[in-house]
Amino acid sequence: MGNGGRGMRIGELARRSGVSERSLRYYETQGLLPAERTPGGQREYGDWAVDRVVRIQTLYAAGLNSRKIAQLLPCLKDLDGRPSASATPQLVAELSSERERINGLIADLVLSRDVLDEVIALAAGMDAK
Amino acid sequence: MGNGGRGMRIGELARRSGVSERSLRYYETQGLLPAERTPGGQREYGDWAVDRVVRIQTLYAAGLNSRKIAQLLPCLKDLDGRPSASATPQLVAELSSERERINGLIADLVLSRDVLDEVIALAAGMDAK
């Protein structure tokens, strides 16, 4: 090893978080995932990075874009402490609207899932008969 | 008028379903929304089309692509009657996997919504204090 336990590099973070190195680098350019650098220029992450990456993925999955996530993250209390920023009224308005969208989307997803279940059940029924 | 009550044209369907004409034409190319044609070549839809378009939108929102929706639709019982086809085992497998994805996505959405709520509540708290 000889690492000194300072931090993991991108490969390990990718493996641990289940996200590609490509995406991790992209997150950095978007200001979502700051990284220390070794003297040689390689990225170094602390353990907190894993949780952050997972959180980022969750928010992406919910349809938020990089810009919103970047504004949002500092307003969250991290595992250890308190938020490093509070949302501006402007941001709150945007997030509220996202919230609405997400609620509608959940409803659509449930509806769609039921539709899938119906088709699957019907096929199973045919099969059994 | 002089329509004879035969069917609505694309503009009305767009207005009634809340979907752009562009999208309706696209749905037709994807085999999702068959349309009659007037002798002059204009599309004509029955009232059933509104529901179908809404259904298509719901499925798109759930992340299904045109191909899957096209396979899925005939396996659904329409408002009036019974399905015109049953799902093949292959399709059932695909849909089951979609179902899994949707369930995971719902979980992500709920998580994300909670995150948004936290940020919003925190900003409101700051505001009140």
Next chain:
DNA sequence: GTAGGAGCTGACACAGGTGTGAGGTTCAAG
């Protein structure tokens, strides 16, 4: 017949996170 709103096709562009490859550098084990 005519005017003008509505419809038609075809084509180009976009969003934006991710895959992929080239070509070069860093790191650590031996």
Next chain:
DNA sequence: CTTGAACCTCACACCTGTGTCAGCTCCTAC
């Protein structure tokens, strides 16, 4: 020092439903 894995940057491509524009045709009320 050498070597090979891991990492770096840069750049191009993709997917796919939708917006938009251009240029033309249809339909219907007058």
